[in-house]
Amino acid sequence: MGKNKLAKFANMEGYPHVFQYPFAVLQEKGFEMKGKWNEKFFKNDNPIILELGCGKGEYTVGLAKLYPENNFIGVDIKGARMWSGAKQSLEEELSNVAFLRTHIELLSNFFEEGEISEIWITFPDPQMNKVNRRMTSTRFMKLYAQFLKPEGVIHLKSDSNFMFTYTSEMVALNRLNVLFKTDDLYNSDLVDDILSIKTFYEQQWIARGLNIKYIKFEYSPKEEWLEPEIEIEQDSYRSFGRSNSQILTKRAHE
Template identity: 35%
Template sequence: MRQRHKPWADDFLQENSQLIVPNAMEHKGKWQQLFNNDHPIHIEVGTGKGQYIVGMAKQHPDINFIGIEVVKSIIVTAGQKALDAEVDNLLLLNVDAADLREIFAENEIATIYLNFSDPWPKNRHEKRRLTYHTFLEQYKEILDSTGKVIFKTDNRGLFEYSLVSFNAFGMKLEEVNLDLHAINDPLNIMTEYEEKFSSKGQVIYRSKASF
């Protein structure tokens, strides 16, 4: 989907650098110092407009959250949501998360959320899927010994592919849910896409996997 250009986005980023952190690689291995506490750090790759990560930050004040979104015109919307929510345990990064090891140190992260990632359905684009083995290698390195990858999607093909990928990589599947909303999980925070898809009757899938 083409995103509308926001001419004020650059000013917003500069005025809110305490929230949308510039020069992310400079903080590698020192993210807890930026939060000024030793709480575990959870990251979302592909934060979008921020509904999920802001909701999680409000729900879990004892966890530090970092949302990563490459599209400038989208992350400023997430930033405004975070400011409106007045959460102090959330930071945002306007970067391309091609290699998370450039941003986070070994064992620095406790949980990674992958929500409604681009399915890249064509075989020639397999390497771009966020559950492809080269991404799993990154996740394994930055996650701590009990770290998890929590994955949600409405795409059955991507979900099945990801389960196979997790298994082939030697990951332990702690949850495989073929209809997330059927269980009425009170702690589930919906993304904007999740609300849209589920309102149309589409099934939402979720898995939790660890190394």
């Protein structure tokens, strides 16, 4: 591990709004704030909103600044990236922001049933060959049931036509209520402050002329979730690793 990453991890160990729990510690001691985030950390009764796979935390911080009446928690397993948003929110003294370093599959260890009001999923890996790893798959819908309120809201923002199509089919098949849906967000009729927030990767995709897709739908617990069984054309432009910023930047300016 590079010195820069080690320095960032060391910094975050002292950040009061960053929570890092190794699995072994979680198994042994559990998480003392489960079900008590409002009471013990945020000190208010405002809704709690998660950003899953928050990366650098652009959305977590941006939304927190736009909507101070809500609480926001960015979740990611890669702490070196999360450091950017954690540092910014600390410097700007945003009291409605926290960051949690863990695997998404472990979130039920940190949040009680009905504790979360909304989920944001921003530019996830579409996992075109691994349906169970897609963050809008029925596997994850069942996971979200453990902490998302009934009729809670899920947002997906993506450059991937594959991910957008899959999610739209999953939502339709399971008869979830769509609140907004577009395959070209910045040329849609959505009037919302969220349009002002663009992640690092989103700016790269836009620069390459790719449409940004967005779907917002209500979650509804179900006894049985139906998995779409359709063929979806795979994204042809994802042959390179999405974390390779040098390639992204180069192609963005071609």
